[in-house]
Amino acid sequence: MINPFKKNAKLVLSNGFIFPGFSFGSSGTAVGEIVFNTGMTGYQEVITDPSYYGQILTFTYPEIGNTGINSEDSESSGCVKGIIVRNYSSNNSNWRSLKNFNEWLVEKNIIGLYGIDTRALVKILRSSGSMNGVITSEERTEESCIKLINKTPKMEGLNLSKVVSTKKQYFWRNPTETSFDLRKRYSEKPNTLKVVAIDFGIKKSILNRLVSHGCEILVLPSQSSLNDVLSNNPDGIFFSNGPGDPSSVSEGIDLAKSLIEYGEIPMFGICLGHQIFGIALGGSTYKLPFGHRGLNHPCGENNQIEITSQNHGFAIDPNSLSKEIVKITHYNLNDSTVAGLEVNNKPIFSVQYHPEAGPGPHDSDYLFKKFVSLMLERC
Structure with missing residues (x-):
């Protein structure tokens, strides 16, 4: 009944x-x-x-x-x-x-x-x-x-990041429960690091984690230009997560190409930002059958494994990346898709997963320390 x-x-x-x-x-x-x-x-x-x-x-x-x-x-x-x-x-x-x-x-x-x-x-x-x-x-x-x-259009070909991105730049300085300066654990340099974050659909917990590691964040819209970024004299640049098909985010890809060519500023990308980096480095992406969405995806290489939080429906084709330009640092151990990369001889790296643990395990928090360390080396 x-x-x-x-x-x-x-x-x-x-x-x-x-x-x-x-x-x-x-x-x-x-x-x-x-x-x-x-x-x-x-x-x-x-x-x-x-x-x-x-x-x-x-x-x-x-x-x-x-x-x-x-x-x-x-x-x-x-x-x-x-x-x-x-x-x-x-x-x-x-x-x-x-x-x-x-x-x-x-x-x-x-x-x-x-x-x-x-x-x-x-x-x-x-x-x-x-x-x-x-x-x-x-x-x-x-x-x-x-x-x-x-x-209703399918997800392939949709640039949804421009819909969810902020329309105006803003500073993020919100305190968090772990707002003590984690940089003190591995640096004696007192100055706050200035990070420009490109918002393709950024999460609050990612911003909070960057702040916890001693960064001051200026968030810019997804359609920002090279001049918009460099005019703020950032110590580092962050490319965020976001929705949609990465190959359609032409403005983000063009910006990434220009910044990678510039090559002097540390850059960190996650999720959609990671895929944008891959395309900007000459690679291509494809749609996964049902995506990776959960809190227990094992990623790593050379017996170094971390359990990660993921939310994406596209992946980078590993065969499209040049080994002379890019090193693959992480694989998803469930299906061997590309989960991390870094640019050879440049302070630029990215991962496919969400390292801030919101929600999810804390295995990947070291990536924020890596980003900060790269910035400190150049201060």
């Missing part, structure tokens, strides 16, 4: 599969690429990660919402288009919780679907690849949903 207090909803995939379920969060219809995240914790950080822009997120962990929402863990003001869960908790129990999960979803206009077999859905996405789909709590026919899906 159907519970009369539950509002019916459904998921329709582009391949015709339909998953009937129930609505929570905001009501309405959301269309986008259906992807899945395997993390067991950190749903607030994941939902507000700008790298998910334009997507509908499926959680493989069955119980979501039980710790509520707090005022500290959101990575940005933006959110995913919708979420799909097996069960959602309307009761929150956590000492930091300030708001009910469902109420927060309504405020953020995030459409939710629960009560479906998320294991079956993930099996489809793993075998057929990520695909566009619709979740709706409205009275829509399968045919109307398919028409809506067909009108």
Whole structure:
């Protein structure tokens, strides 16, 4: 018997599969690429990660919402288009919780679907690849949903970073729980390092981690020019994470090419920034079947392994990189995709994963120390 207090909803995939379920969060219809995240914790950080822009997120962990929402863990003001869960908790129990999960979803206009077999859905996405789909709590026919899906562009070719990027530059000096200057552990130089961060969809926790390592951050829009960057006399340059197809971010690729050719300023890129570096160095990228989205991806080389947090749907083709120019420093040990690189004879490096542990393990925090060390060598 159907519970009369539950509002019916459904998921329709582009391949015709339909998953009937129930609505929570905001009501309405959301269309986008259906992807899945395997993390067991950190749903607030994941939902507000700008790298998910334009997507509908499926959680493989069955119980979501039980710790509520707090005022500290959101990575940005933006959110995913919708979420799909097996069960959602309307009761929150956590000492930091300030708001009910469902109420927060309504405020953020995030459409939710629960009560479906998320294991079956993930099996489809793993075998057929990520695909566009619709979740709706409205009275829509399968045919109307398919028409809506067909009108929605696929992720390939989409430059979404310019949508989520800041429109104006700003300074980030927010204190954090670890705001003591970590540079004191490995440097006696007192001056704060000035970093220009190019925002392709940057996360708050990344900015906070750079501050914790003794950096003052000037955040610039994704479409900034070489002059915009160099006129600020940065000690280092950071290329952030972000959504969409890296090959379409022409302004970021052109900027990276110019800065790499300039070659004197330490540069650090993550996720989309890593892919932009790869393209700027003469490489190419391709779309992964279902991407890497979770908190337990092993990466490394030469018996040095770190467990990483990842969120991306594209990867660099290793065969497209010249060994005379680039050294691959990390591989994803699940599928041998490129997870890290550095430019030969230049203070430039990048990784495919998110090293700031928001959410995720702390194995990769040394990368911030490496970035700071490169800057200190040139001060």
